[in-house]
Amino acid sequence: MVLAATPMGDVGDASRRLREALATADIVAAEDTRRTRALAKALEVEITGRVVSFYDHVETARIPTLLADIEGGRTVLLVTDAGMPSVSDPGYRMVAACVARDLPVTCLPGPSAVTTALALSALPVERFCFDGFPPRKSGARREWLRSLAAEPRACVFFEAPHRLADCLADAVQVLGPDRRAAVCRELTKTYEEVVRGTLAELAAWAQEGVRGEVTVVLAGAAPESADPADLVGEVETLTASGMRLKDACGEVAAMAGVSRRELYDAVLTARSSDERMIEP
The missing domain is CATH 3.40.1010.10 (Tetrapyrrole methylase, N-terminal domain)
Incomplete structure (x- = not known):
């Protein structure tokens, strides 16, 4: 076949x-x-x-x-x-x-509408998931959107033009107005159109009505920033093995996506606090 x-x-x-x-x-x-x-x-x-x-x-x-x-x-x-x-x-x-x-x-x-939309979205799409069509009813659709709230990958999905406005309105309520997305309409056809912006902007645009075949690309959720204070133990483990403090802070900060300077300061603060606790 x-x-x-x-x-x-x-x-x-x-x-x-x-x-x-x-x-x-x-x-x-x-x-x-x-x-x-x-x-x-x-x-x-x-x-x-x-x-x-x-x-x-x-x-x-x-x-x-x-x-x-x-x-x-x-x-x-x-x-x-x-x-x-x-x-x-x-x-x-x-x-x-x-x-x-x-x-x-x-x-x-x-x-493929999936890869074409990803390429045109102007969003980070090194990693993505494809989710077909969203549920038609608002309750089920919001539950589906909640499953994407913390999804770090971009999500591409299809949507019927007459349901797009309601889908984007639900996305604003569940994911927040500032999550970025792109709506790709009539890809490769005469009236191809790609509209990019925040969910709030796209929801307002879609209220006027949309025609044609639609593919949506939703940006992945921004990673939550770790608290440098929670990473002090990892730094101290590396320094105990012989690594210089600055190098240990740099390695842990890079892996956790935090500021090396803030992590360094957090380590010094923790050490100072420990010293005060053991003073007679």
Whole structure:
């Protein structure tokens, strides 16, 4: 089986390998057969294989037949409407079924709203998590947001345009108005738009109404600053092993994300206090 990423909007993003796969696959399993045929037409590719629907409600029923096709030596190409199959789109169950039967699975890489939004967000995204779509109801959505309150990684998620304003308003209440985020709309399409700012600013902007496909990138939570006084013991352990005080303070401060000067002063204060306690 072959998974293939399809363009999110601009057909120019289609890879040569995707074109070849569409033209040569024995079976094309498509989330929306009409959109896949339209994509092939735009790419000037003729689909010669059988095209079958493969959307959420028929995915489970289609799997046995497709597995039999693969076992019979046929090539099955799985595509979704835009982006990568299995990423908030059909595909995961089919991949798992192939792996369970030790059938070959490969992937033709390509466009992804997740990585595109991360790159455009202007936020620190060296580490990130992807969370699909938030819960639709406010209570469940706020509970989900609370789980991100202390998450140090950036979080990228999709949201329906008609629910974006409510989602951002809940985020302001749960995460605070100053957490930074970016809303990416209609990525790679004619009216692509990326709006960056605080949650409060984005919530106010979204009240006017938003259209199109939306991907949100939420900045990770700022690390809590450690109290230098709580780190004195670690410094003293290093100095007891022979390390110079300044070097010990520098090492511990770097690991804890605190000021070396403040930690040094905290050590001196603690030592002074200890000396006073043992005076006769």
